Amino acid sequence: MSRESEDNAYTAFVEAAWHRHLRTATLLTGDRYRAEELLQDCLVKLYVRWHRATTDDPHAYLRRMLVNGQVSWWRRRRRELLTGEPPEAAEHPTGPYDGLDELHQALRALPDRQRAVVVLRHFEDLSEKDTATALGCSVGTVKSQNARALARLRTTLRTNQEVRS
Structure with a gap:
């Protein structure tokens, strides 16, 4: 598969899957802005690994990345709490939810x-x-x-x- 066709497939996937995975990320993080950040970070990583993700189910691959990304964030936050550094305050957005x-x-x-x-x-x-x-x-x-x-x-x-x- 050429790089251009891989890019087109990736773009089509992101356009079709954005809202579905943003909902999952929002529910995992409890914060719409943090969810968008998490999803964007994961989509960048997915782009680099796109050829691997397409051999299986790219939705499952991205979902796993979202969970792992959030778990890493939880761990960093806990470490910050243990060292006495204050965590960032999460905003509670308004929106479709x-x-x-x-x-x-x-x-x-x-x-x-x-x-x-x-x-x-x-x-x-x-x-x-x-x-x-x-x-x-x-x-x-x-x-x-x-x-x-x-x-x-x-x-x-x-x-x-x-x-x-």
Whole structure:
């Protein structure tokens, strides 16, 4: 395949997949601006590895990159917290997700691993096995993290609903 045709295939992929993967990144990060940054970083890395990604499923390849990129960010943030350096304040943007603000707040309150499991299982519609592969853990871990996360989401959302009533 020529470089020009690879570039055209990559461009078509990005145009078709941008919104889908931005949604995933937003749910993983809890912040629209951080999600755009994460997705752009991953797309640059994907461009360099495009020939490898097209041998399998480029969506799965990019999804794995998003999860790994966010995990790396979580680790850097934790290291900053441990060294006493203040983390950057995340802005809460307005946008197409406003109608789901309560759910997004509840997702942001979940521990990092639980949030990743919920996003991949329920928003990306991955199987337990595919989620385990994407996160580099066992299927049992996915099941237990998912159960804990859903229970916590139910409690949080029910409590919020009762407060409004």
